[in-house]
Amino acid sequence: MIGRTPQTPEYPMNKSGTQWKVGLAALLAVVVLAAPGAVMAKGPHGSIAEARQQPQGSTVTVVGVATSFTGGFFPNDNGFAIQEKKVGIYILDSLDADIQVGQVVRVTGTLTQSFGGVLSVAPTSIEVLGTANEPPPHPVKTGDVSEETEGRLVRIKGTIVSDIEDDFPYGFKFQVDDGTGPTTVFVNAGTGIDVSGLAQGQRVVIQGFSGEFLGEYEVDPVFPEDIRVLP
Incomplete structure (x- = not known):
């Protein structure tokens, strides 16, 4: 999804409505850190939607519920995805944090793009604030998986029309x-x-992270139950 090309990783790779269960004040107490001269994003309260509108290279802070776990997209990278309501973003590295689906996470870092073209945050700090219900996947047509859905959980239903490569x-x-x-x-x-x-030929329902690789949009399931073969 994110990398899929042999190259030296930017970060070390280790093998290793939402109902908040933490206080609202804790979620909104966002501290944005930036190196001298960095472009500062002004999104309120760690808004992912606001961060996605900033120019690449901006220092941003985002808060969301983890929708994938650390290393789920290994060996591409050792990152994870987070989502706030209907908007999500990818975090390029876990900084050795063992992030699990459902954890509420605050991430500060630089807005960038993965090798594959997914808008992402290269983190400098990661803080787990608590836990929450994972946002439900958004049902979309296969032809509508695009830049508009990138970063969030989606669900598609259709027929496998190719070999499994x-x-x-x-x-x-x-x-x-x-x-x-x-x-x-x-x-x-x-x-x-x-x-x-x-x-090929099976009817399936698949949910997962709406991603991209070199201009080709895709759905990346996270758990075995994210792929269901219909009778």
Whole structure:
């Protein structure tokens, strides 16, 4: 999803409505850190939506619920995704934090793009504030997986219209189409999802992170139950 190309990583890779369960004051007490001369984002209270509107290179602070876990997209990187209401963003590295789905996380860092083209935050600090319900995936047509959905959880329903391609060591990919145009599903190796039971022609429901790789939009499932084969 994020990298999928042999290169020296920017960060070290280790193998290793939302209902907040923390006080509102704690979530809104956002401190933005920036190096001298950095462009400062002015999004209120760590808003992901506001951060996504800033120019790349800005120092931003975002708060959201983790929708993927540390290393779920390994070996591309050791990052994770977070979402605030209907807007999400990718965090390029965990800074050795063991982030789990459902944790409320505050991240400060530099707004950038991953190698694959996903708008992301290169973090300088990560703080776990508590836990919350994971936001539900947004149902979209396969032809509508795009820049508009990037960063958030989505759900698609359609037919597998391609072979299951082994993209070793990064994972597996295939195309799903509901009649509105195909989109790529990329199963990252770090998720441990078994794709051996999938085949062209099957009807499936798939949910996951709405991502991008070099201009090709895709859905990246996180857990085995994110891929369901219909009878």
